Amino acid sequence: MIDTLLSGDRPRSRVLAVALAAILVCLAAAPFLFPGTRALDVAAKVCVFVLLVASYDLLLGYTGIVSFAHTMFFGIGGYGVAIATTRLDPTWGAIALGIAVALAISLVLSFLIGLFSLRVKAIFFAMITLAVASFFAILASQLSDLTGGEDGITFKVPELLRPGFRLLEEPLLGVTVGGRLITYYLVFVAALLLFLALLRTVNSPFGRVLLAIRENDFRAEALGYRTVIYRTIANCLGAAVATLAGVLYALWLRYTGPNTTLDFAIMIDILLMVVIGGMGTMYGAVLGATIFVVAQNYLQDLMKLASDAAKGIPLLPDLLHPDRWLLWFGVLFVLSVYYFPRGIVGQLRAWRA
């Protein structure tokens, strides 16, 4: 049963298995385990980013191509839903239409970018995607009639998902069963299903070909696989899942704007999560995203304590300033690329072996 769900790709490390199970349980029971809006926000963000990072890992870890345009697809999903619900009524039909249009745009764009630049070196693709993504971010902030510009779009969701909605009159185990809870479980279940689908993909024959391309594209080509086609399909697939992740995030926030989806800083975050968690292992996305998002929200409090404690020593308080937490993750990122390129997951598996 579990084997089928995980597509035969077991954690292969006891520590990893325990960690994954703990994360799954925590996320599944988050509204009941961690009361409070902030904790639920963090849990929802973890769900979305696990999915987003896993879809990026399909490109970076499994196919060996570096894209800087992943946030663009993330944003297309968010804007798709936001624009559809504000232009039409906030109904499920409008959301479905928004998703469909967003998916179509993402697929066409990723197909064109792939066709254009995946024939040549990885570096070329990285540079092109960087340029296109920055163009798209500028476009989104300029076309303010459509996208709300820098302010973004705050939109209404269907009745069922609104915070004011109550499913049960009485709180269940001390938690109000209402729109927020339903939205959270929508995000959680959708993210879980899509993650399992990605796991299925990378463990299919198609996924094996991607691995072959990553290891030695020349040889894969010689074996008769059209590497450009496989790469392009992987690119489109990653873009589609990123779009859906954007949809989920927008539904959770009931807002879409450049800062929550298109910002280059988010692209950097995704890179950090993938590499620190472990490239080429879907489970790395789970660990990376969880650690990163939790750190993003709670590490700053710790750093503030440390920074206050270090007062008087030159430079140290600045280095430990809560806003500088990305510095330390950056250092961790560089070190992990050098010393454990398979990330936390790879390291855990290596210890077991």
Add this chain to the structure above:
Amino acid sequence: MSAADDTALPQARIDLIPIALVGAIALAAFAMIGSASTWVTLTVAGLAMGLLIFIMASGLTLVFGLMDVMNFAHGLFIAIGAYVAVSMMRLFSGAAGAESFLANLGAIAPALVAAIIVAGLLGLFFERVIIRPVYGQHLKQILITTGGMIVAEQLIHVLWGPDLLPLPRPTALRGSFLVGDIAVEKFRLIAVVIGLAIFVALIVLLNRTKIGLLIRAGVENKEMVEAMGYRIRRLFVAVFVAGAALAGLGGALWGMYQESVTASIGAQMMVLIFIVIIIGGLGSVGGCFVGALLVGLVANYVGYLSPKIALGSNILLMVMILLWRPQGLYPMSKQ
């Protein structure tokens, strides 16, 4: 040269079409704009922007050509150059605020020199610590240099604070020259002069000196140069440091051009720089020059003619050029 003339290899013909394209675009823009004074102002602005981008991009494209290394953290040198210039200009704020041109020069020269030196030293450090361990591994290069960029940007925040810093131009460089009814900003003219000087110096260095010969040979065929007994590693470090120093200079000038500096200046410029070196053909200095001019001119013309699509003009330009020449304007033989 006289004795060797008979046996000299035939000179490679210079492909003039891309250069003609620059002129054609300028002429077409003239026809569309219609007013000579506006056109001259825009052209000078475009050339200034293009040449500044060229200063920043030339090192990156050479490093790629020579060692197949793509440094995604090149923007870091730009940012550091700009920030060093800010600090130096503050130090010499008296001289920068003075009325006399010489006193101003006394402020701007140390700022530029300091930007060059600091960026160059940082380049030396960066090459040794970040780039050297990942030779020949493209994926890791992209990741590690991006990581270096993150750390460096945060360190700039630590050292200079997270806020936007003003970088005022010295008094003598403010305002514009008026020739008839044509206004030309003084600073843009300075940028054009410096940019052209550096371009000429680079061309002379590459075509008329032994080091330049080795660099060109290395771009063409690295193994062969090594087989002849030259240490291409040292050459590469030198080119990397020089590229970083030029980026620092470009960053300082760009900061003055915009009159303010933020830590994201590097990341912002990287996008333009990538577009320029893709247009020019990865590894080609001449292509980088033509590409930078194209990007600068087109950005300014389109910005005037139809501001709506100005922001996308660079991408459109890149797409059109790649449709015409998929490897860039001056493709290098290796690819």
